[in-house]
Amino acid sequence: MSETFAQGLGIALVGMGLVFAALALLWALMTALGRLGRPRRRALRPFHEAQRADAAAKEPAALPTPQEMAAIATALWLLRQEEEAEASFRPPLPPELTRWVAVGYSRSLRPWQPPRAR
16 A cells, blocks of 8 residues: 555544544433433322322312303304404415416427328
8 A cells, every 4th residue: 555545544544533432422421411301200209199199089070161161162263263364364375377387388298299190
């Protein structure tokens, strides 16, 4: 091997080694930060178990009253009216196939060769 080729190969190996070392360092740093930011499960277990016991002891939620149902229906109706009003301000979309495009397509579909005699 020539001296310049060996020197280039050495530089390439050192460069690639540095790249992979930096990637390994970033991976280790991300793993360490992920483990530090993770909540401790032991502290959360009693809380969840207490929540489950409370949920099992409670009665099912009551159905909404007629006044609450009317309020929900009114809110949904107002929301729909507002969405329709916003939609009316939007410009209409142009048609997908305009006359100019159709003429261009028809001109491009004509054969470029003269008709053959039969």
